[in-house]
Amino acid sequence: MPELQLLRLDHAPALLAFERENRAYFAASIPDRGDSYFTDFAARHGDLLTEQGAGLHYFHVLVSGDGSTTDEVIGRFNLVDVADGSAELGYRMAEKAAGKGLATDAVRQICALAADTYGLTTLRAKTTHDNPASRAVLTRTGFVATGEIEIDGRPATNYIRTLS
Incomplete structure (x- = not known):
């Protein structure tokens, strides 16, 4: 059963593999990270963990299997x-x-973590119009559209969710 885990240093190899294997798939609906993301991955991963430790961000991976460090990353949240x-x-x-x-x-788990663990009261999200799967996830999990924007020159929608 997949497990959502807070990002750790030992997730780096599986996370990099996830990003490489899915790069073209992601670029079809969200802006590409660029080559430097992959060449500078180790330093960036360390920086993200430092920022997470300071409470600026909370990074999570969805891993397959039993949650061991050798599990495959199948999602980021x-x-x-x-x-x-x-x-x-x-x-x-x-x-x-x-x-x-x-x-x-x-996303339902992240919303619960955001409220119960991180003390957040509101989440924002955005997605391009050509990503119907993401739009459906946001709608199913209680996010409400708040306006139209552009992401990388593509039409998109802003969303918000109040946490209880």
Whole structure:
């Protein structure tokens, strides 16, 4: 059964493999990270963990199997720009894990963690119009559309969810 885990240093190899294996799939609906993301991955991973330790962001991975460090990363679920009881939710699922309800379950878990563990009261999210799966996940998990924007030149929607 997949397990949502707070990002750790030992997730790095599996996380990098996840990002490499799904790069083209992700780029179809969200801006590509660029080559430097992959060449500078180790330093970036360390920086993210430092920022997480300072409470600026909370990064999570969805791993397959029993939760051991050798498990495969099949999703990322991040709370970024944590401030004043609010954060922005961002997520991505591996292509082979898409369409199975795993993202919906993980977003529900993240919402509970945000409220119960991190003390947040509001989450924001955004997604492009050409990503119907992400739009459906947000709607199913209680997010409400608040306006139209552009992401990397593509039409998109902002969402918000109040946590109880």
